[in-house]
Amino acid sequence: MKIAVLSGKGGTGKTFVSVNLAAVAGDAMYVDCDVEEPNGHLFFKPGAVKTRQVAVEIPLVDSERCTGCRVCVDFCNYHALAWVGGGVKIFDEICHSCGGCIILCPEKALTGKEKVIGQVQRGKSEAVTVLSGMLNPGIPSGVPIIKELLKGTEEKERVFIDCPPGSACIVMETVAAADYCILVTEPTVFGVHNLNMVWELVTLLGKPCGVVINKFVETENPAEKYCAEKEIDVIGRIPFDAELGLLNSNALIAVREKAKYGRLFGDLLARITGEVWL
Amino acid sequence: MKIAIPVNAKSMESAICQSFGRAPYYLFYDGEEGTSEFKENSACASQGGAGIKAAQLIVDEKADVLLTPRCGENAAQVLRGAGVKMYKTMNDSIRENIQAFKEGKLSELRDIHPGHHRG
Structure with a gap:
């Protein structure tokens, strides 16, 4: 089973929840799909790390063959090609590597060339296999790295996917691969606004989900109210706790440090396992 | 000399558009004849690469200069590649900017800017 952990806004506790769930699950896999700023490895500090480069194919023009028919320029939905000064100009950063221009070119003047956009790292932290995707600075889309990461998730029974923040393409790619989604939120108006965005996304994609309220306080709060209105299960409440905050700020994994946090996340894991296999 | 300007509406009284790539229309003004023609910008609502497509339109219309408040890096590359010179507008009046350009009062x-690209 693949469990995607997501939230509308950053800093809500996606990494905190997914790292601790994977650690408490033991023989599990943690996959950091937040490729623009991966930080799960800072907690796991994995050993025996193997790194693999991820490349995409972008077009390269042979100006001898190009006749200026502009089929490629007109085809590209992202406008990654322009016809300027008697030649095709290619904007690498705009290209989404669909390969359409290469297929359509009647003169076979376009070929593919590899462009490295980042890397995938794989290591081990106790029994947890840790996968991290890292996008190079200046590259507009991390989707190819996420695709590469998700290829490696079939081998484990329990896979926890730490999603990027927001609800854009890169998050959809991650959610599409999941069997169940954990929506992490905060008990604030802002938290609920962002929760609503990801809830709409997972509902649109037809994924079962449950909410974890992080930094939970024992008072009436907007997150609890929202979940009751929408009839979404609140599967966990993580207390607003200075000790937990301190452990996390020091890049320590709470469940490995204190038995009481082991129980907190153990209960959450049992609840999720029950939800997924019902 | 053909002058291109991003504009908000198909009128000489329209304001100059603050965005180059996502302007709804471009004015092409013939400096010798004093005639004007408005073209719709098909890149206006495009998902990405609007600046490149818009610059392609300016190049294809064989404009010599572009008067604009701003321009992104990708669009500028296309325009420079085709030898289109860019000048900074001084206010949002089409007529005043054309006049100022003719008098050599606009600066290059x-x-x-690096653009507003989304992933």
Whole structure:
């Protein structure tokens, strides 16, 4: 089973929840799909790390063959090609590597060339296999790295996917691969606004989900109210706790440090396992 | 000399558009004949690469200069590649900017912004 952990806004506790769930699950896999700023490895500090480069194919023009028919320029939905000064100009950063221009070119003047956009790292932290995707600075889309990461998730029974923040393409790619989604939120108006965005996304994609309220306080709060209105299960409440905050700020994994946090996340894991296999 | 300007509406009284790539229309003004023609910008609502497509339109219309408040890096590359010179507008009046350009009062656009690209 693949469990995607997501939230509308950053800093809500996606990494905190997914790292601790994977650690408490033991023989599990943690996959950091937040490729623009991966930080799960800072907690796991994995050993025996193997790194693999991820490349995409972008077009390269042979100006001898190009006749200026502009089929490629007109085809590209992202406008990654322009016809300027008697030649095709290619904007690498705009290209989404669909390969359409290469297929359509009647003169076979376009070929593919590899462009490295980042890397995938794989290591081990106790029994947890840790996968991290890292996008190079200046590259507009991390989707190819996420695709590469998700290829490696079939081998484990329990896979926890730490999603990027927001609800854009890169998050959809991650959610599409999941069997169940954990929506992490905060008990604030802002938290609920962002929760609503990801809830709409997972509902649109037809994924079962449950909410974890992080930094939970024992008072009436907007997150609890929202979940009751929408009839979404609140599967966990993580207390607003200075000790937990301190452990996390020091890049320590709470469940490995204190038995009481082991129980907190153990209960959450049992609840999720029950939800997924019902 | 053909002058291109991003504009908000198909009228000489329209304001100059603050965005180059996502302007709804471009004015092409013939400096010798004093005639004007408005073209729709098909890149206006495009998902990405609007600046490149818009610059392609300016190049295809064989404009010699572009008067604009701002321009992104990708669009500037296309325009420079085709030898289109860019000048910075001084206010949002089409007529006043054309006049100022003719009198050599507009300065070349140098502060090219890195664009508003989304992933």
